[in-house]
Structure formats: C-alpha cells, structure tokens
Amino acid sequence: MADKQHLYLVDGSAYIFRAYHRLPPLTDPEGTPVGAVYGYTTMLWKLADDLDKADGPTHLAVILDKSSHSFRNEIYDQYKANRPDPPEDLVPQFPLIRDATRAFSLPCIEEPGVEADDIIASYARAATRKGWDVTIVSSDKDLMQLIGKCADEDLEPGVETGGCIDMLDTMKSQRIGREEVIEKFGVPPEKVGDVLALMGDSVDNIPGIFGVGPKTASKLIVEHGDLTAALDAAEGMKKSKLKERLIEHRANAELSRVLVTLREDCDLPVELEDMKLGGVPPEPLSAFLEKHGFTSLLRRLESGTGSPNRRTDLNPPKQQTAGAEASSQGNVQPLPEMPAVDRSAYECVQTMDRLEHWIRRATDARLVAVDTETSSLDCMLCDLVGVSLAVGPNEACYIPLGHGGSDMFAERPAQIEMDAALAALRPMLEDDAILKIFQNGKYDLNVLARQGIMVSPIDDTMIISFALDAGRSESGIGGGHGMDELAERHLGHTCLSFKEICGTGKKAIPFGEVPLDKATEYAAEDADVTWRLHAHLRRRLPIEGGTKIYERVDRPLVPVVAGMERHGIKVDRARLAKLSNEFATETARLEGEIHILAGQEFTVGSPKQLGDILFDKLGHKGGKKGKSGQYSTDQSILERLSADGAEIADKVLEWRQLTKLKSTYTDALQQAINPRTSCVHTSYSLVGAQTGRLSSTDPNLQNIPIRTEIGRQIREAFVADEGNVLLSADYSQIELRLAAHMADVGPLRDAFEKGEDIHSRTATEMFGEVTRDTRARAKTINFAILYGISRWGLAGRLGVEPDEAQAMIDTYFKRFPGIQKYILHTLESVREKGYSETLFGRKTWFPRINSKNQNERTGSERAAINAPIQGTSADIIKRAMVRMGPALDQAGLGHVRMLLQVHDELVFELPETDVDAASKVIERVMANAHNPAVVLFVPLGVDIGTGRSWGAAH
Incomplete structure (x- = not known):
C-alpha cells in the first residue's frame, strides 16, 4: 500500500523579506550583500530540519515571484502601484536566494506573468487531484482561501479520495486549518x-470599499452569504x-474580488x-556556503550537527523494525568499480565510418x-529522432x-541518412x-x-529492479523503477532531465531541435x-x-x-459516439429525477451541495463532516x-457511474484511436x-465494469476485423x-476438484443451506477474507452490524481453519523477512509492516x-502469455493474435473457422x-467465449 503523498509548497517570496528584515546587513568575501541570503538559508535549513523531525513532506518546492508585473496589472493598472521599490542592497540578493534554494537541491519555481500565490494555488490543486495532501508554508492571508480545500472532482484516474490543503506558519510554529481561518476572519476559507474584496488591501x-474594515466585511458576508448578495442587499x-x-x-468591490x-x-x-x-547532495550546498562565507553553517554541515542532511534524507524512513531493516538489505550490494559519469566523453556519431566503428x-x-x-x-505515433549506444x-x-527544425527551410545538422x-544497425540489434x-525496453522495442x-x-533494467525491489520504493516513475530514480539510488548520480535540454511550457522545443552537443x-x-x-x-539477481522470476516470467x-x-x-x-450520446441523455434524465427527489436544482457533481441536500435538507442520518467542513458523499x-x-x-450512484464511464471510456476512447492503424x-x-x-x-482498460450491462455495452465497441471474431479466455475464480x-x-479443494459451485459450497459450510442470499453472502466473504478485511469492512459490505460480521469471520475460520493459519503464517513471515513471496518466488516488500503508525501497519498487513x-495469479497468467505464441505456432495457428x-x-x-482448434490450445496453455x-x-478452470465484439465474447 502506497503512503499518502504530502507536498509542501514554500512561499519563498515571504521568506526573502522576512530574512531581510530579520538580520543586520552582511556581505560575503566579494563584498556582495548577503544578509537576506544568510537569513533565507538558515530559515530553509530550519524548515528542513523541523520537517525531518516531524511527519514531514514526501515532496517539496520553493515558489518565488518572477517579477512585480502580473496579469492583474492588465486588469487593473494601479495594482501594487503603491509598493516601494525593494531596498537597494536587497536587489543583488534575489539571484543568490535562487542559488541558495538550488544548493539544497530543491525545485525553485517562478513564472512570468503570474504571482507566487497563483503558482502555489495551481500546484496545490493539481496535487490534491492526485490524492496528495498539501501544506503551504506561509502566513499570507490571500493563500488562506485555499485552506481546507479537498479535491472531490476531476480526480486523476485511479484516485479514489482527493487530498486536502493546510498551512504552516513557521514564524509562529503554527498549523493553520479551517478553524484557524474562521477564528481570524469570521468566515470559512471559501x-x-x-x-478581502470588501476590505481591500493598501499594500497591494x-x-x-473605503471605510469597510475586516470586522464589517466579515459581518456582511456572514449575514448575506457572499459578496454579490451583500452588495445586492x-x-x-x-x-x-x-x-x-x-x-x-x-x-471597486467586484474588481477587488x-x-x-x-x-x-x-x-x-x-x-x-x-x-x-531525497538526499541533499553535500557538494552543491557545501560549495554555496563556502563561496559566500557562511562558515558556521558550513561547519554544521561538515560535522552533521543540526544538518538538514544528517540522515542523508530530508524525509528519511521512520521505521526501525525487523521488517523494515530486512527490506533494505537488497540495496547494499557493493557497486562494481566504475568511473564517475563524464558527459564530455560521449561521441556524436555523424558519419557512417564512425557508426560502423561503434x-x-x-x-x-x-x-x-x-x-x-x-x-x-x-x-x-512518434518519429525516431536518434539512437544511443553504450x-x-x-x-x-x-x-x-x-534532427533539424520543423521548418522545411531550416538547416539540418550533419547526420547519417x-x-x-x-x-x-539492424544486424547487430x-x-x-x-x-x-x-531501461523500459518495451517502448524502444515498439x-x-x-x-x-x-x-x-x-535485458531490461527496469524489470530487473522490479524483480528485486517491488514494494521497496512505492513512488516515482515506474513505481520507483524509473532510470532517474535508479541512478540516484544505486549510482549516486543525477541524470540530465528532459526539461533541462528541451525547456518547459511555451518555450519547450522538440528533441529533434536540440543542438547536437546537448542532445548527445x-x-x-x-x-x-x-x-x-x-x-x-x-x-x-542470483x-x-x-x-x-526474472528469467522465467518477467524477461520473456x-x-x-x-x-x-x-x-x-x-x-x-x-x-x-452513440453510447456517449445515450449516456448524456441518461445522465440528464437522472439529474432531473435527482432534482425532483431533492426538491430543488443543484449541482449533482458537487459533493458539498450533495451533502447539504442529503443530510441537512432531506435529513438522512449518518452524515459525517471531514476536515474541509463538508459532508462525505x-x-x-x-x-x-x-x-x-x-x-x-441510488440515482446519484447511477449518475456518477454513467458520467465517469462517459468521460473515461466512450469519450476518451474515441480520442485514443490511432489515425494510422484505426x-x-x-x-x-x-x-x-x-x-x-x-x-x-x-x-486504461482494467476498470471497465465487469458484470454490469453498461460495462458490456462499452465492450461491445471493441470489435474484430471483418471475417474474424474475438475470443475471451478467462481464468475462473483463480x-x-x-x-x-x-x-x-x-473443503474448498474438494469443491474445485469436483467442479462444484464454490460459493454454494461455502454457503453450505457457513450457513447450513444454499439460498440466493446465503450464496451472495458466501461469495462476498470468500473474496473479502483473502484481502484481510476487518469486521467493520465486512459489516459495510454485507449491511450488518460489526458483531455479526465478526461472527461470520469466526465461523469462516472455524469451517476453513487453513485460511486462518495461512493468514497468520504469512503475516509472521513478512514481519520477520520484510517481504512476501509467490509460489514462483516473486518477492513483494512491505517496509511498513511493523510501523508504529496503525494505519500504515494495518494497510501493509x-x-x-x-x-x-x-x-501467484499474476505470475501464472504471465507464464501463459509467454507460452501462448509458440504453442499457437506449433499448432499451425500463428495468425491468431x-x-x-x-x-x-x-x-x-x-x-471464425479457427475457433475450435484455437480454443483447445489456449485452454491447455492457460x-x-x-x-x-x-x-x-x-485445477485451473478457464472459461472461453467468442463473438464479433469483446462484449459478445466476454
């Protein structure tokens, strides 16, 4: 189970002015003013140290203002017109503060035309839509508008619960949440x-509205609900x-808003x-401190006393248990002797003679x-731009x-045709x-x-890493197995980033336009x-x-x-397209029915409005408010x-499913059709x-509903070419x-060997009879137990009280004691070794299995x-996939795809004429x-179906 990601966004601009006014004037050995730089560095150092000791971030960036001019000046040319120019001795320190940020190996982000607050808001919303929590390190009142916001719409695929936002005022060592905002302003963050629009801001x-202060403004908004209503009143x-x-x-108020x-x-x-x-490489920070004469900080860095890097990581693992220790042992194999990466040693091959040499x-x-x-x-769809060899x-x-510009008249550099x-290259490859x-060779192979x-x-280094370390690193590109992360972890090397070479945003260029020296x-x-x-x-590996597992399953x-x-x-x-139109019509109908049941129109897709309708207006019981102050729906x-x-x-659940399927599949699949292959x-x-x-x-084709009519309709759109059919081969209850x-x-082995209905057999063992209800319950229990479900989880699925659910679990373990023994043995083994194993030897690591944090521990369990x-199920189907091609070839069915x-x-x-022959081969292999x-x-059962579409075959 992946940990909750937590992004800290540091309002660097606020740090700069705090640092400047906090310390007396200082200069470095070259005579450059560095008082603000020193203060900023110590503040960033303390932040890193404090977060290291506490429940710190997984991700962090510093956000700065690029310039004093932003899009707001286009709206109102007097915006910030009264602000004095920065002090003369602060101006040369701005670039040094950016250098200080990068010396900590932290992203330093600034964009022309927008302010730091806007960048912070944009990153915060993007992160919460990924399910990340966000802490804004600032005390800026404008940013308090974001506090308590929890993403509940437009979540990224696969994200079930959005993240939330709070603030950290490091000057007061205070966390600022929804309640603190209400205490300060008298109104919630939203x-x-x-x-602010009513009271204005003389600084900016x-x-x-002249004469309206914070108390009057707050009173007006509380009484009338929002700015427009207050003005109308x-x-x-x-x-x-x-x-x-x-x-x-x-x-003026409307402009201010x-x-x-x-x-x-x-x-x-x-x-x-x-x-x-990750770790703060000591060299950039050490060189920065030495250059500017920050000797006390340099000594602290070298001695490790109070260092932001004393554990080599700004956010080190907190587990210190047997399982966690075991889970790190695979990474301590000594590296072969190698020289440091030297990019100047690489050759750009531009002639056939040199290509043949390589x-x-x-x-x-x-x-x-x-x-x-x-x-x-x-x-x-991509075009090949170049090939590298080592x-x-x-x-x-x-x-x-x-390589060469997109313009047909652009000069192309010397390169082999x-x-x-x-x-x-073909004979060698x-x-x-x-x-x-x-590294991630599947892409290059295609x-x-x-x-x-x-x-x-x-060989594929990404796949080798996965065979060795699945679960050890639960974040990052490829789940912790991307090249940049592997280079950092195993080689201690930071690779050039694509953005460094090609740029970002509107200034980004295609790789084919990168100068050859940089491209090389x-x-x-x-x-x-x-x-x-x-x-x-x-x-x-050995x-x-x-x-x-690598040689027999993953590599082939x-x-x-x-x-x-x-x-x-x-x-x-x-x-x-027809389905999209039908779904749109159906969602509109459902929306109308929901409004009738609610007694008013509202935005069905808004969890806040829906929660207010369900629990405040309609009076349904059991409503619970989260940190954001709104009901969970x-x-x-x-x-x-x-x-x-x-x-x-019921109507809202149906509406949500339809809207999700429309956006995720019927609309998105049309956009995903390759114009070259259809x-x-x-x-x-x-x-x-x-x-x-x-x-x-x-x-993503994994999340199409399996057993619903709507899911079948979507599968009907996946079709075979004329004269062909699709064949679905599905492992039965594997x-x-x-x-x-x-x-x-x-009892379960016996049922499978005899070909009995396994859920009916479980119902007999559990409840003494097989009815529609007992079989349905038995089916739920069969699968839930294998996922380590709790009494509360099972109670929720079956709609019973937790004590009744616990009684069912106890009965299940009594009737099938082997299941309980398996669970206990598995947990004991994982706690001791730090990993689980499939029957084929695939290891999955659980570094938090012994965590003192209950949520982490129970999730890992x-x-x-x-x-x-x-x-093991995944290993089996992979082995079947690897063997399928040779088996079909041997049967004279190599054209089956x-x-x-x-x-x-x-x-x-x-x-269609090959269905019988192919079915026998496919079923035997699986x-x-x-x-x-x-x-x-x-025995492993395999269900086979055929049809002109996937829906018909499934």
Missing part, C-alpha cells in the same frame, strides 16, 4: 476572498454611511513527481545498452537521425549473440519494430547509465533470489506485451443510504502494481483456487495477506501455465 493597492439597508459606500463603490482570486490553472513548469524529496565495438563486447530518442511519448562506463555515443543508419540492454527491426535478445550529452547518458545499472542490478514477457501494444484492438467509433456513504432506502442515493493501443506497465499484475494506461491450494483448505495469492490482458482474462482475434515449476492441488 469566503475569505469575499471578505486593491481598492475594496445594500439597497434595502437603513440609511447609513455603509449603505452609501456599498452602493457607490460596488464596482477578481484581483484577490487566485489562479488555479497556471502552467506547471516542474512535474509534481520531480519535487520528490557497431563493431558492440559486436565485440556482446553486450550493449541501447536507447532511442523520439518526437513524443506515444511509441505508435558499451561501458563513459563509452557511449549518440547517433542523430532526425536514417535508412542507411538503421540498415547498418537482431543478432542473437549480442545482448541488448534497455519504436524500432515500426522501423522493421525486431530486437532480440534483451542527454541521450548518450541514458545509455551509459543503463549500462551501469545493468552491471549493478544483474549481479544481484544473490537475492530474483533470477527465477517484455517482447510479448510490446507486440500486443503494437497490434492494438479495433474499436467502433460510431458505436462509442463517497460511494460507501451513498451505498449505505441506498441500503437504508434512500432512492436519491486501433486503440493501450500501454501496459510491467511494474505498475507491486504484486506483479499488469496495469494499463492511455487508455485467486480462490490458489487460496485453497496455498492454505490447504480441504492487508496487502501482505493478499500479495502471495494475487501475485493475442490483443489484450485484463485482470484474469486474455483476448484474442482469429478467423490451465497448465504453472507447470512444471509449481504443482497445484486444484
């Missing part, structure tokens, strides 16, 4: 902007100065994931790291193939005697396959680092027991999945209300789920079968109970995928 020259007030001012200066509103849609020049906190070196070495540079991240540390080159270069090393080059054999440094470094990572990680799967992505699956655009709440007979909850090409991640399951994105085997549950079962893998299901396309590595005591 109304602060209305108060926001006019407001002025006509009906008794004659007074306040009435006159509200009427006379209404336009615009000026104090924070933009939440600014460009984000640095990706949120790039703000991840090909000979790769051929002689029998091992070469390869990377491709392309025009976009879509491997099915045969040793610092022995790397870049071969530009598609692409067809000639690829023809020269396809030579079975030369191992090609990639790029090169589109050029007619079928690369083989390969970036591209060749990727190959060099990949070669180094391979030298380190490959030797760990030492740490990762060879079997890479080209198989690449082929599936490349082929794609055809979708019926007209069918999708998540799915579990609505399902409980539905069980209590609230018809409006197919949808999902991208599978082989490291996306720590248990080993594949996940898919762009588009996780329950594996549980019966792994826990040695006699639930995941650890299920990981061996779910992971495997298109999709979704959960426990494989989808194929084939001529049913025996575990052999001979693992012998199961229960």
Whole structure:
C-alpha cells in the first residue's frame, strides 16, 4: 500500500523579506550583500530540519515571484502601484536566494506573468487531484482561501479520495486549518476572498470599499452569504454611511474580488513527481556556503550537527523494525568499480565510418545498452529522432537521425541518412549473440519494430529492479523503477532531465531541435547509465533470489506485451459516439429525477451541495463532516443510504457511474484511436502494481465494469476485423483456487476438484443451506477474507452490524481453519523477512509492516495477506502469455493474435473457422501455465467465449 503523498509548497517570496528584515546587513568575501541570503538559508535549513523531525513532506518546492508585473496589472493598472521599490542592497540578493534554494537541491519555481500565490494555488490543486495532501508554508492571508480545500472532482484516474490543503506558519510554529481561518476572519476559507474584496488591501493597492474594515466585511458576508448578495442587499439597508459606500463603490468591490482570486490553472513548469524529496547532495550546498562565507553553517554541515542532511534524507524512513531493516538489505550490494559519469566523453556519431566503428565495438563486447530518442511519448505515433549506444562506463555515443527544425527551410545538422543508419544497425540489434540492454525496453522495442527491426535478445533494467525491489520504493516513475530514480539510488548520480535540454511550457522545443552537443550529452547518458545499472542490478539477481522470476516470467514477457501494444484492438467509433450520446441523455434524465427527489436544482457533481441536500435538507442520518467542513458523499456513504432506502442515493450512484464511464471510456476512447492503424493501443506497465499484475494506461482498460450491462455495452465497441471474431479466455475464480491450494483448505479443494459451485459450497459450510442470499453472502466473504478485511469492512459490505460480521469471520475460520493459519503464517513471515513471496518466488516488500503508525501497519498487513495469492495469479497468467505464441505456432495457428490482458482474462482475434482448434490450445496453455515449476492441488478452470465484439465474447 502506497503512503499518502504530502507536498509542501514554500512561499519563498515571504521568506526573502522576512530574512531581510530579520538580520543586520552582511556581505560575503566579494563584498556582495548577503544578509537576506544568510537569513533565507538558515530559515530553509530550519524548515528542513523541523520537517525531518516531524511527519514531514514526501515532496517539496520553493515558489518565488518572477517579477512585480502580473496579469492583474492588465486588469487593473494601479495594482501594487503603491509598493516601494525593494531596498537597494536587497536587489543583488534575489539571484543568490535562487542559488541558495538550488544548493539544497530543491525545485525553485517562478513564472512570468503570474504571482507566487497563483503558482502555489495551481500546484496545490493539481496535487490534491492526485490524492496528495498539501501544506503551504506561509502566513499570507490571500493563500488562506485555499485552506481546507479537498479535491472531490476531476480526480486523476485511479484516485479514489482527493487530498486536502493546510498551512504552516513557521514564524509562529503554527498549523493553520479551517478553524484557524474562521477564528481570524469570521468566515470559512471559501469566503475569505469575499471578505478581502470588501476590505481591500493598501499594500497591494486593491481598492475594496473605503471605510469597510475586516470586522464589517466579515459581518456582511456572514449575514448575506457572499459578496454579490451583500452588495445586492445594500439597497434595502437603513440609511447609513455603509449603505452609501456599498452602493457607490460596488464596482471597486467586484474588481477587488477578481484581483484577490487566485489562479488555479497556471502552467506547471516542474512535474509534481520531480519535487520528490531525497538526499541533499553535500557538494552543491557545501560549495554555496563556502563561496559566500557562511562558515558556521558550513561547519554544521561538515560535522552533521543540526544538518538538514544528517540522515542523508530530508524525509528519511521512520521505521526501525525487523521488517523494515530486512527490506533494505537488497540495496547494499557493493557497486562494481566504475568511473564517475563524464558527459564530455560521449561521441556524436555523424558519419557512417564512425557508426560502423561503434557497431563493431558492440559486436565485440556482446553486450550493449541501447536507447532511442523520439518526437513524443506515444511509441505508435512518434518519429525516431536518434539512437544511443553504450558499451561501458563513459563509452557511449549518440547517433542523430532526425534532427533539424520543423521548418522545411531550416538547416539540418550533419547526420547519417536514417535508412542507411538503421540498415547498418539492424544486424547487430537482431543478432542473437549480442545482448541488448534497455531501461523500459518495451517502448524502444515498439519504436524500432515500426522501423522493421525486431530486437532480440534483451535485458531490461527496469524489470530487473522490479524483480528485486517491488514494494521497496512505492513512488516515482515506474513505481520507483524509473532510470532517474535508479541512478540516484544505486549510482549516486543525477541524470540530465528532459526539461533541462528541451525547456518547459511555451518555450519547450522538440528533441529533434536540440543542438547536437546537448542532445548527445542527454541521450548518450541514458545509455551509459543503463549500462551501469545493468552491471549493478544483474549481479544481484542470483544473490537475492530474483533470477527465477526474472528469467522465467518477467524477461520473456517484455517482447510479448510490446507486440500486443503494437497490434492494438479495433474499436467502433460510431458505436462509442452513440453510447456517449445515450449516456448524456441518461445522465440528464437522472439529474432531473435527482432534482425532483431533492426538491430543488443543484449541482449533482458537487459533493458539498450533495451533502447539504442529503443530510441537512432531506435529513438522512449518518452524515459525517471531514476536515474541509463538508459532508462525505463517497460511494460507501451513498451505498449505505441506498441500503437504508434512500432512492436519491441510488440515482446519484447511477449518475456518477454513467458520467465517469462517459468521460473515461466512450469519450476518451474515441480520442485514443490511432489515425494510422484505426486501433486503440493501450500501454501496459510491467511494474505498475507491486504484486506483479499488469496495469494499463492511455487508455486504461482494467476498470471497465465487469458484470454490469453498461460495462458490456462499452465492450461491445471493441470489435474484430471483418471475417474474424474475438475470443475471451478467462481464468475462473483463480485467486480462490490458489487460496485453497496455498492454505490447504480441504473443503474448498474438494469443491474445485469436483467442479462444484464454490460459493454454494461455502454457503453450505457457513450457513447450513444454499439460498440466493446465503450464496451472495458466501461469495462476498470468500473474496473479502483473502484481502484481510476487518469486521467493520465486512459489516459495510454485507449491511450488518460489526458483531455479526465478526461472527461470520469466526465461523469462516472455524469451517476453513487453513485460511486462518495461512493468514497468520504469512503475516509472521513478512514481519520477520520484510517481504512476501509467490509460489514462483516473486518477492513483494512491505517496509511498513511493523510501523508504529496503525494505519500504515494495518494497510501493509492487508496487502501482505493478499500479495502471495494475487501475485501467484499474476505470475501464472504471465507464464501463459509467454507460452501462448509458440504453442499457437506449433499448432499451425500463428495468425491468431493475442490483443489484450485484463485482470484474469486474455483476448484474442482469429478467423471464425479457427475457433475450435484455437480454443483447445489456449485452454491447455492457460490451465497448465504453472507447470512444471509449481504443482497445484486444484485445477485451473478457464472459461472461453467468442463473438464479433469483446462484449459478445466476454
């Protein structure tokens, strides 16, 4: 279970002025004023130290103002007109403060045309939509408008609960939440902007309404609800100065409301994931402190006393337990001796003679790291821009193939003609005697396959890392297995970022327009680092027991999945468009019915408005308010209300499902159709789920509802070519079968061996009879127990009291004691070793299994109970996928194409005349995928269906 991500956004501009006024004038050895710089550095140092000791951030960035002019000056030319120029001795310190931030290896973000507050607001909203919590390090009253905001709409795919925002005033060491804002302004955060618009701001020259102070402004907003209502009410007030001012200066208040509103849609020049906190490299900070004569801080850094880096990490792990210690041991294997990365040693290959030289070196070495540079991240639409090779540390080159401006008259740099270069590279890349090393090689395989080059054999450092360390690092690109993160972790090296080379925002340029010297440094470094990572990680496989899972399951799967992505699956655009229209009509109808049941119109998609309707107006019981001050209206709440007979909850649940399916699938799938192939090409991640399951994105096909009519309608849009059909092969209750085997549950094993209905058998064992109700309950219990569900969780699913749910759990364990023994043994083993194992030897690490934090610990325990079962299931279907092509070829069915893998299901396309023959091969391969590595005591059942569409076959 991944930890909650927590982003800290530091209002650096406020820090600067605090630092300037806090300390006397100082100069560095060169005579440059540095008083504010020193104060800023110590404040940032203290912040890092304090956060290190407390429950600190996972991500952090410092936000600064780029200039005094912003879009607000275009709206109101007198905005901030009264502000004096900064002190003369502060001006030369501004760039040094930026240097100080970067010396801490922290992102330092500033954008022209917008203020730091707007950038903070935009990053805060983006982070909360990802489910991250956000703390704004500031005491700025304008930013208090954001406090308590919890993302509840436009959440990113896969995010169930949005994050929330609070503030930290480091001067007072005070956390500022919703209650503190109400205490300060008399109104909640969402109304602060209305108060500020009435009272104005002399510092920023926001006019407001003359004579209206904070108390009067607050009173008006509390009485009338918002700014517009307060202004509208002025006509009906008794004659007074306040009435006159509200009427006379209404336009000023409305202008002020615009000026104090924070933009939440600014460009984000640095990706949120790039703000991840790690170790502070001592060298940049040491050099900065030494250059500016900050000797006391330098001594503290060197001695480790009060250092922001004394544990080598601004946000170090807090666990100090057996499981946590064990989970770190795999990373302590010594590195092979290698020189430091030297980008100046790389060669830009621009002639055929030099290309042939590098090909000979790769051929002689029998091992070469390869990377491709392309025009976009879509491997099915991008153009190849260049190829890089590495045969040793610092022995790397870049071969530009598609560089030059997009303008047809732009001058193109000297480079080998692409067809000639690829023809020269092809024999080496396809030579079975030369191992090609990639990082996330699936992408490169598809790029090169589109050029007619079928690369083989390969190793993939991302996949090796996953086989060794799944679960150790639960964040970052590729779940902690991206090249930049691996380079930092294993090599202590920071790679050049794409943004450093290509820029960001409107100033970004395509890689094909990057000057060749810079392009060579970036591209060749990727190959060099990949070669180094391979030298380190490959030797760990036999030492740490990762060879079997990597060689037998993961490594051979890479080209198989690449082929599936490349082929794609055809979708019926007209069918999708029809569904989108039907869903739009249906959601509009549901919205009308919801309004009738509510007795008024409101925004159904607003959790706040919905909560107010459900619990305040309609009086439904059980409403609970969160930190944001609004009622929770998540799915579990609505399902409980539905069980209590609230018809409006049923309608809202249906409305939510339809709107989500429309935006996620029927609308998005139309946009995802590749214009060159007329197919949808999902991208599978082989490291996306720590248990080993594949996940898919762009588009995500894993979350289409399985057993609903709406889900079937969406699957109807996935179709075969004329004359072909789709074949769906789905493992039947594979996780329950594996549980019966792994826990040695006699009654369940017996039921599977006899082909009985497993849920009916469980109902008989649990309740003594099989009815529609007892079978449904038995089915819920069967799956819930395997996920380590609590009495409260089961009670919620079954709609019973927790004591009754506990009694069911107790009965289940009594009837199937093997399940309880399996759970206890699994948890004991994971606590001791730090990881779980599948039957095939795949390790999943749980570094928080012994955490003192109950939520962390229980979350890890639930995941650890299920990981061996779910992971073994994933290993089996992967083995089936790897074996499927050769088995079909041997049967003379090589034209049968495997298109999709979704959960426990494989989808194929084939001529209708081959269905019988192919079905036998597919079922045999899937049913025996575990052999001979693992012998199961229960048979694996496979359900097969066919049809013109996926829906018909499923």
